Amino acid sequence: MGEILEINGPILTVRLPQVVIGEQVRVGSLALVGEVIGREDDRATVQVYEATEGLRPGEQAEALGHPLSVELGPGLLGGIFDGVQRPLDAIQKASGDRMARGLALPALDRARKWRFEPAPDLHIGARVHGGMALGSVQETASITHKILVPPNLRGKLVDLAPAGEYTVEQAIARIQDRHGPVAKLALFHRWPVRTPRPFRRRDPADEPLITGQRVLDTFFPLVKGGKAAVPGPFGAGKTVIQHQIARWCDARIVIYVGCGERGNELVDVLESMPKLTDPHTGRPLMERTLIVANTSNMPVVAREASVYVGITIAEYFRDQGLDVVIVADSTSRWxxxxxxxxGRLRQMPVEEGYPAYLASHLASFYERAGRVETLSGDTGSVTLIGSVSPPGGDFSEPVTSHTKEIIQTFWALSKQLADARHYPAVDWTESFSGYVAASARWWETNVDKSWAARRAEALALLSQAEELARIVNLVGMEALSAAQRWTLEGASLIREGVLQQSALDEVDSYCSPGKQFLLLDLALFIYHEGMTLLDSGVPVQQLLGLPLLSKARRYKSRYRSEEMEALKACRDEIRGTFDRIRTEYTKPVERAR
Amino acid sequence: MKEMEFRTASAARGGLLFMKGVPGVALGDRAAVRDHRGRLRNGLVIRSSNDLVLVEVFEGTDGLDLERTWVRFLEEPFELPLSRELLGRVFNGVGRPLDGRPPLLSPLKRPVNGAPVNPAARAYPREFIQTGISAIDGMNSLVRGQKLPVFSGSGLPHNRLAAQIVRQARLPGEEGRFAVVFAAMGVSHSDARFFQEDFESSGVLGQVVMFVNLADDPPIERLILPRTALTAAEYLAYDLDLHVLVVMTDMxxxxxxxxxxxxxxxxxPSRKGYPGYLYSDLAEVYERAGRIRERRGSVTMIPVxxxxxxxITHPIPDLxxxxxxxxxxxxxxxxxRHVYPPVAVLPSLSRLMKDGIGRNYTRDDHPRxxxxxxxxxxxxxxxRNLAAIIGAEELTEGDRRYLAFADAFENRFVSQGETEDRTIFETLSIAWEVLSLLPAEELIRVSEEEIAGHHRFQPLSGEVHAA
Incomplete structure (x- = not known):
């Protein structure tokens, strides 16, 4: 038992000999919990997960003997937890509208019973090892939760419970280690959040994560097991993109970490998720979703912990052979x-007050993403998408620039686009994806062979138009040739008809890969058809005045992803329109009469 | 301990008093600091060890001499007494009356550092507040429980705009259930008087609580003032079921x-000398806006x-x-250019607008x-930028329409009188009026049905001849 020596905001100095760095410590009469982050002689520096007001020097401090760990087992899905995995609804039951301090609440409901089915191929006496499934629990209609042997355990199965109803704490198996004692296993186990969960090996990630957002999937794809960052100044739409990904992506599990962000927006997630259906399974989205919430007014140390809590839970579901997406909004707050x-520890700041270990902490966090072969031989993945909130929207600041070095997909949000309400405000010149080649194989097999070509063509058109726009800004539209003006129109068609996508539009909020490709294909078709007409002497004004152009900009919200045939038929309409003009121009004499 | 006075100050600077050898003082407790003339100042413990206690002194440390400064640690957090009698009163940052009336006495007291609201207990704000100002109602709508700051600059009419919002912001049918909490930090005497007179002349003074720290008052008091004000606001909202509008100027x-x-x-220091915790600290203040499930009141915040x-990239507006x-x-x-209110709509934004407007709230076509x-x-x-370079004459006909639209938008839609209270329907008809300067094909964000219903294309004057 030790004592508190000093309280400086969330940082305490305690006299507590023999504690280990990372160990949990309980302090004061309020029983607040914290974590040892430094040692010197018999003194330890402790960061506390809750507000420290009311603590006094001289109050007791007690080492708890384990690092910050999460509970992993049935009952996680659909839940909403604080930064140290306490369930927020249980906190509300215990303390009302406001967060009381010092509540020690287990993450998983201890009273709830789950229907456990033992694995049919396991027999008593079998050799089991970490990561093997002992059985399963149907946690929600869409997710079968495998009950895994904790990663670092191996031995002989002494006992396996029969099918039946169990609470998470009841023993369902016993394992005899070769040397050690018999380990009793329950439906859940604990794992320290700052230790990545082990796996057999990393696999190449090559299957795109479909988010239903055109500018992401078609232009800057991310793969299952990949790493992405969404940087942008405030108001550029980071949160909406993260919400859209959490809603529509084709992962089996989505973990949303609200890290130091707005309370009201988190409530938006909480209230809207249960009402939405997963477009891939038709089940309520909440069945596959889990939220870790530390809003900006909640204690800062728990905010730091929240991203580790999230990623550890993600790895746990990965180990069951599932594709998991974790969305962290915002890694800058972390x-x-x-x-x-x-700063409170007076560590030497390097850039903008950040400590020297910022880059390595960011790197080792992002490296926990990946597609792996699990300990039991399944394939699972963790896709990590972090939003970054650069001060003043300046991408050269430390968090953005270090993150940029680690991730493969960079969805840069632009203030200019957001100001013009071009959403999602993903800037097509600043953004990049290192997964285009890997994704191309999937798109070409599953959607269309010309995917990569169309994508490259559209990007080229956009960048060509940008150069032309610069000329226009100097000398005016009149200086452009007819073909150049048509190029501007083609790029504008791609921007408004393909890139722009409203999260609020019921039809367009999610766009299937097939529809994504078709919209792009139609826009390019119009562009090419127009070009050939210009070559045969049709004035550009006549083309620019075509009602078809504003109609094409509305295809995205007129046709649902299921109405592909109707959308395909638009091609005939486009061809018809252009053919009529062509006929008019090739028979000028008759027309005049 | 509560009764003991310590005279162990070892240093005083920048509003902080460094006390030596006071054991067992709790973080966040109040302290009473008595200077050599016997006058009391309010302190707050912000760091504590047995060797050294740091006390933030809200009245500042000017005029303190270390040898004749006595400090009592009161063993209680900073609290504000709360009752209905708050309404109509004026206080300073620590809750002392400035209106010459006696201090508020009430058995109900709450710590000014309110515990964070459990996100699971919050209700999503979705009730449209009509401010009567087109640039806000039409394009950056405010909803109950939102925090929507006004980013301004010196010499711009942010205070007049804030006062107009206070006068006009109502939800039809709930006129009696509102209150205003006004938190002034470092404002000039004339600005403070402007607000007071404005509240008086519009007859809302009886529903207003003012917390005032003037430009020549001690700056440290500004740290506690918004917390005191928000404690009052939360009481009015969640205990008395009022819809509270909190105006905070200047953050x-x-x-x-x-x-x-x-x-x-x-x-x-991190950026521009501001501490790394500026974000967390501002969030503690701003995040106290909101709605709570099963509570009738709300706290809506308009910080200036x-x-x-x-x-706009300076750390304060940025964070x-x-x-x-x-x-x-x-x-x-x-x-x-005498556009009042001079709202630059493009960098402006209301994040909560999407769920508070449209069918059932304002009008079906509003979002589009x-x-x-x-x-x-x-x-x-x-x-307009292009025209500035190449001259308006060189513009295409289509572009000239946009130029006319920009002028009409600013002078007709954004600009309005300081006492002009437009209904949302008036705002939307003005919107369609200015949109009618553009041809229907250019309007792809509204539906074709809406164009048929509201769009009355007006060709530019002189265009008839051109055609």
């Missing part, structure tokens, strides 16, 4: 929490 | 006071943030923008009309 703690 | 002064104390404490050198649900940005060029106005005005400003 970095700032690091900075705040570093 | 820049608050942040500067925070920097002053941080510097005195020796905190590691003046941007130093009109720089504010990352916490609040949007921003209303005032622009100097519009103000110079707003989106169309944004898109068209963005295009129109590009054209």
């Amino acid at each position: 970095a700032e929490a690091l900075r705040e703690v570093a | 820049t002064n608050y942040a500067e006071a925070l920097r002053e104390v941080a510097t005195a404490k020796g905190d590691v 943030v003046s941007m130093p050198s009109d720089d 504010t923008g990352y916490i609040t649900e949007g921003q209303v940005v005032l622009a100097r060029d519009l103000n110079a 009309v707003a989106s169309q106005l944004f898109a068209s005005y963005a295009r129109a400003l590009e054209v």
Whole structure:
């Protein structure tokens, strides 16, 4: 038992000999929990997960003997937890509208019973090892939760419970280690959040994550097991993109970490998710979703912990052979929490007050993403998407620039686009994806062979138009040739008819890969048809005045993803329109009469 | 301990008093600081060890001499007495009356550092508040429980706009259930008087609580003032079921006071000398806006943030923008052209607008009309830039229409009288009126049915001859 020596905001100095760095400590009469982040002689520096007001020097401190860990087992899905995995609805039951301090609440409901089915091929005496499934629990209609042997355990199966109803704490198996004692296993186990869960090996990630957002999937794809960052100044739409991905992506499990962000927006997620259906399974989205929430006014140390809690739960579902997406909004708040703690410890700041270990912390966090072969030989993946909130929208600041070095897909949001309400405001010149080649194989097999070509063509058109726009800004539209003006129109058609996508539009909020390709294909078709007409002497004004152009901009919200045939038929209409003009121009004499 | 006075101050600087050898003082407790003339100042413990206790003194440390400063640690957090009698009163940052009336006495007291609301207990804000101001109602709608700051600059009419919002912001049918909490930090005497007179003349004074720290009052008091004010606001909202509008001006002064104390404490500076915890600290204030499930009242917040050198990327507006649900940005060029309110709609944003407007709230076409106005005005400003370079004569006919649209949008839609209270329907008809300057094919964000219903294309004057 030790004592508190000093309280400086969330950072305490305690006299507590023999604690280990990372160990959990309980302090004061309020029983607040914290984590040892430094040692010197018999003193330890502790960061506390809750507000420290009311603590006094001289109050007791007690080492708890384990690092910050999460509970992993049935009952996680559909839940909403704080930064250290306490269930927020249980906190509300215990303390009302406001967060009381010092509540020790287990993450998983201890009273609830789950129907456990033992694995049919396991027999008593079998050799089992970490990561093997002992059986399963149907957690929600869409997710079968495998009950895994904790990763670092191996031995002989002594006992396996029969099918039946169990609470998460009841023993369902016993394993005899070769040397050690018999380990009793329940439906859940604990795992320290700062230790990545082991796997057999990393696999190449080559299957695109379909988010239903055209500018992401078609132009800057991400793969299952990939790493992406969404940087942008405030108001550019980071949160909406993250919400859209959480809603529509084709992962089996989605973990949403609201890290230091707005309370009201989190409530939006909480209230809207249960009402939405997963377009891939037709089940309520909440059945596959889990939320870790530390809003900006909640304690800063728990904010730092929240991203680790999220990624550890993600790895746990990965180990069951599932594709998991974790969305962290915002990793900048996490970095700032690091900075705040570093500042209170008077560590030497390097860039903008951030500690020197910022880059390595970011890198090792993002490296926990990946597609792996699990300990039991399945394939699972963790896709990590972090939003970044650069001060003043300046992408050269430390968090954005370090993140950029680690990730493969960069969805840069632009203030200019957002100001013009071009959403999603993904800037097509700043953004990049290192997964285009890997995704191309999937798109070409499953959607269309010309995917990569169409995509490259559209990007070229956009960048060509940007150069032309610069000329227009100097000398005016009149200086452009007819073909150049048509190029501007083609690019504008791609921007408004393909890239822009409203999260609020019921039809367009999710766009299937097939529809994505078709919209792009139609826009390019119009562009090419127009070009050939210009070559045969049709004035560009006549083309620019075509009602077809504003109609084509509405295809995206007129046709649902299921109405592909109707959308395909638009091609005939386009061809018809252009053919009529062509006929008019090739028979000018008759027309005049 | 409560009764003991310590005379162990070892240093005083920047509003902080460093006390030696006071054991067992709790973080966040109040302290009573008595100076050599016997006058009491209010202190708060912000760091504590048995060797050294740091006390933030809200009245400042000017005039304290270390040998004759006595400090009592009161063993209680900073609390505000709460009752219905708050309404109509004026206090300073620590809750002392400034209106010459006796202090508020009440058995109900709450700590001013309210515990965070459990996100699971919050209700999503979705009730449209009509402010009567087209640039806000039409394109950056405010909803109950939102925090929507006004980003402004020195000399711009942010206070007049805030006062107009206070006068006009109502939800039909619930007129009696509102209150205003006014938190002034470092404002000038004339600004404070302006608000007081405005509240008086519009007859709302009886529903207003004012917390005032003037420009020549101690800056450290600005650190506690918004917390005191919000404690009052939460009481009015969640205990008395009122819809509370909190106007806080100016948050820049608050942040500067925070920097002053941080510097005195020796905190590691991050950007522009502001401490790394500026974000968390501002969030503690701003996040107290909201709605709570099964409570009838709400706290809606309109903080005024003046941007130093009109720089929106300065840490204070920048971090504010990352916490609040949007921003209303005032622009100097519009103000110079006598557009009141000079709202620059493109950088302005209301994040909670999407669920508070449209069918069942305002009008079915509202979301799409707003989106169309944004898109068209963005295009129109590009054209205006182009015209400035190549001359308006060189523009195409289509571009000249956009130029006319930009002027009409600013002078007809954004600009309005300081007492002009437009209903949302008036706002939307003006929107369609200015959109009618553009041909229907250009309007792709509104539906074809809406165009048929509201769009009355007006050719430019002189266009008839051209055709």
